[in-house]
Amino acid sequence: MRAILSVDQGTTNSKAILVSEKGALLARGSSPVGITYPQPGWVEQDPTRIWASVCEAIAACLKTAPNDITVEAIAISNQRESVTIWDAETGEPLGPVLSWQCRRTADECADLINKGHSERVMALTGLPIDPMFPGAKMRWLLDRAPKGRRVRLGTIDSWLIHCFTAGKVHACDASNAARSQVLNLNRQIWSQELCDLFSIDLDALPQVRDSSGDFGTTLNVPGIKDGTPILAAIGDSHAALFGHGAFNPGDGKVTFGTGSSVMTTLPHFIAPERGITTTVAWRLGGRPTFAFEGNILVSAASLPWMVEILGLPDVAALVDLAATAAPGGPGFVPAFVGLGAPYWDSDSRALFSQINFSTTRAQMARAVTDSIAFQVHDVFAAMGAQSPTGFGRLFVDGGPSQNRFLMQCVADMLEHPVIQRDAPEASALGAAYLAGLALGIWSDLETIASLNSSGNTIEPVPSSRNERLATWADAIARSTLPTASSNGE
Incomplete structure (x- = not known):
């Protein structure tokens, strides 16, 4: 039986599920991830622990899987706006993961706002200047990294892709790049202007790719055959929207967790006014689908x-x-x-x-x-x-x-x-569907929408x-x- 192994790396735990060709969930596993608070407003995680938790979740998932399963592809969904730094040659982490919740760059962001950069940053990225987003965090990490190293910067999807491929691929997907605050949203490329604003070396950033497609192949991943293709990467909130089949303009979802993400799809790019953001929901065949989003920092927490x-x-x-x-x-x-x-x-x-x-x-x-x-x-x-x-x-x-x-x-x-919906694995399912598109298991969005059509309307x-x-x-x-x-x- 062919299946897709989908990893959902979240703020408090990592999950792994196996999804069949019919879209059925065959097995699941999870492992906790620690969070530390070094100072008031500072929130960080250990990148090596994040990767270890992913491996543990995969092991737990495969342990309960049917014996006749063949893992055809890997899919990744991940916590967004969290960012880290590592050595491009050795893969050694050169700093912590600065969580999306971390406010340590509040002063730097306030300074940029006071200098009048808000309108330009919003026009280019669809995002307000705020400590939640990685731009200022990447500068913080660079300032404290050992000198003389060739470094890589990235959101959690790029860190996991690095780990899955033993460092052979440095890439992220367009949805995660759209949350970085250094992507030109309309042109879908890293902005040199924004990199200069945040004093970031553009060469340290990952290559931006479609959400469904080639992210390399596995190497030395416990329990996974070498050469297994990684065919999807997407931010967790975007993945949930995709997993619900919210493909019509105006369709939306609310993901409730530590914080909440409210997202609705758009018919085309719309520059946001203050209060909400415009983002890439996903990108397929080089064409982005845009969405409005509002990020609530503390919800069920x-x-x-x-x-x-x-x-x-x-x-x-x-x-x-x-x-x-x-x-x-x-x-x-x-x-x-x-x-x-x-x-x-x-x-x-x-x-x-x-x-x-x-x-x-x-x-x-x-x-x-x-x-x-x-x-x-x-x-x-x-x-x-x-x-x-x-x-x-x-x-x-x-x-x-x-x-x-x-x-x-x-x-x-x-x-x-x-x-x-009884879909506790909505993000992982959405990532699996994207990998299935690349693999040819599902031919189009209509087919995917039919995989998960039930629900209780309130x-x-x-x-x-x-x-x-x-x-x-x-x-x-x-x-x-x-x-x-x-x-x-």
Whole structure:
């Protein structure tokens, strides 16, 4: 039986799945990845541990696979905006992985904004200047790398491709390149102008390739036959969109996890206004499909935090408690590392608002769960103001998407149906489908869309939406107020 081995390298763990020619999931495996916080706002990972976790996930997956499986190709989906540096000759890491959550380059980004570069960077890349994106992080890594070495810089897909091919290939896909802040989005090439702005050596960057195609062949990968082709690479959020078959303009998805990614496909390139970004969803045959995206920095990550605060046994108990809350409770803004889309305010801070002596534990729990839906609402409002097509089908994925209460809140706030899919491996499946396209297993997008057509549609229901959104807006306003030191009080 022919199968595709698809790796999904995420922020907290690495997963591997085997996908059959019929699109069925045959086996899976996973392995955790550690995260360290050297200073407040700094978030990093060990590149060697990331590769080790991928190998462990592959081993766990293959251990449970049917005996008659032949791995025909490798596919990669990966956490985005995280970036690292290594020696081009030896493959030795020359620094940590700077996570997409890391804010250590906030001052450098503020300086670029103050010097008036925002409009030009947005026009070229579709992205705001923000510590989330790799441009300033790459400069930070270069400044601290040993001198006299020939270095390679790259997002996690390029690091994994390096590891899979024993250093023979230095490449990334267009979707990951589009999140780097040094890609000219319209021309689909690295921008010398942006490399100069961030003081990056363009020669250290990987070659940009289609999301489905040749990324080299494996060498010395435990459990994998040498010479197995790597036929897909794509950012995890883009991969989930592809895996859902969201191929029509206006179709979209929300991936719920540590943060959340909201993405909708576009009929053509549209320069974004502040609040959201334009990105490459995927590139096939040299032709990019563009999408609007809003990146929410903290989403479901606030749930276990609140579980501990309230002394509850688990997240399920928190959600159950939230469902009992009386209306009219407090607001909560999960700005633990600032706010992402559509605010992009690094100085925002997490807070509860409108608390009084009658506030209950259930209402506080509800404020935290509601914040997940409210943030998605704000991103969609920004997208709707610029969308030429309106919204089509809206899919939800990630662990929290399986909770009916949470997704009902999302549908109610958006006043738009959401399609709940039992697809915990949505990103890995999307990458596998892209590899299958390159391999010829599936002939076109219509065939892929038919592989995963089921889902549970959650319709919005009348609720106290406007009152709750008003409480949320008040909390956001308080979260983004200038500090006393900055306004002279």
